[in-house]
Amino acid sequence: MQHLPVTPEEPASAAGVDTPAFSPLYQQIKALILRSLQAGEWKPGEAIPSETELAGRFRVSQGTVRKAIDELAAENLLVRRQGKGTFVATHSERQVEYRFLRLKPDEGDLDSEGPAQRSILDCRRARATGDVARGLGLRPGDPVIQVRRVLSFKGVPTILEDLWLPGVAFKGLTADALASYPGPTYALFEEEFGVRMVRAEERIRAVAADPSQAELLGIAPGSPLLSVERTAYTYGDRPMELRRGLYRTDTHHYFNELQ
Known part of the structure; x- marks a missing residue:
């Protein structure tokens, strides 16, 4: 394992975390979003920040964030709502x-x-x-x-x-x-x-x-x-x-x- 250096194309929050060198960047962003979900930063049914906001937060492109969110939505952890944003999935839906x-x-x-x-x-x-x-x-x-x-x-x-x-x-x-x-x-x-x-x-x-x-x-x-x-x-x-x-x-x- 090696520590990944922080560059403009890597999330600052990932610095100092042992991450496989072959892990795609969007997978690292996905892991960081999952960490926030696990910590309760966004509750079930609540909206998460926009792709633009998350891109700024993690210092990556909006496309990288979108790909991470796409996977989380496919896994039923997030739900996209047209014109409203992306929300934490809830079993109430x-x-x-x-x-x-x-x-x-x-x-x-x-x-x-x-x-x-x-x-x-x-x-x-x-x-x-x-x-x-x-x-x-x-x-x-x-x-x-x-x-x-x-x-x-x-x-x-x-x-x-x-x-x-x-x-x-x-x-x-x-x-x-x-x-x-x-x-x-x-x-x-x-x-x-x-x-x-x-x-x-x-x-x-x-x-x-x-x-x-x-x-x-x-x-x-x-x-x-x-x-x-x-x-x-x-x-x-x-x-x-x-x-x-x-x-x-x-x-x-x-x-x-x-x-």
């Missing part, structure tokens, strides 16, 4: 509300089904087991918030979910808050706890419903379910949620667009 939910109805789409109805079965403080601690980057025994809920579409129980959240970051989260919040759960996390989920990883397998799961989902024991384990991350690749969901697939299917 319709275009990203179901960003991490890949379950689609066999006919129509999730928007046509309306918002999911949430039934909170449990929300309590617990101690992280070994596998939960590994998933969240915690130590076994650290405090976590454990949530169990059923999501229904058009009144039909469709998803049974167990969630684990770091107890320190989500201190004060209650079942009433989860049940009464009118928007997406990730928007609640943004607004009330300052935690924005920016990416997720999933592991999927087919399973058969056991009797207790079948009762909660209104299906026969042994019915096929799709088991989806998701780890959601905030800025800096910090895991902030472990979620295990069981999806009914009699009227829905898992959809993912590959590019």
Whole structure:
């Protein structure tokens, strides 16, 4: 690693930071914008400075800033609005509300089904087991918030979910808050706890419903379910949620667009 010298075509803020010599300049600007997002300089839903202002701030061309912003917008971290500017993406917006939910109805789409109805079965403080601690980057025994809920579409129980959240970051989260919040759960996390989920990883397998799961989902024991384990991350690749969901697939299917 070597320290990059500051020149008119390099951001002053990058001086003294170990950056690979082969890193394109726009990638360095992207990293600096991400650093500001992580530090909370611009909150979800807020406008970021214009390309001209950012170019002056980082001492680079406007085109370099535009390319960095283009990548962040493609990653759903920023949102461009014609004639208004560029804003920090929020899970409150319709275009990203179901960003991490890949379950689609066999006919129509999730928007046509309306918002999911949430039934909170449990929300309590617990101690992280070994596998939960590994998933969240915690130590076994650290405090976590454990949530169990059923999501229904058009009144039909469709998803049974167990969630684990770091107890320190989500201190004060209650079942009433989860049940009464009118928007997406990730928007609640943004607004009330300052935690924005920016990416997720999933592991999927087919399973058969056991009797207790079948009762909660209104299906026969042994019915096929799709088991989806998701780890959601905030800025800096910090895991902030472990979620295990069981999806009914009699009227829905898992959809993912590959590019």
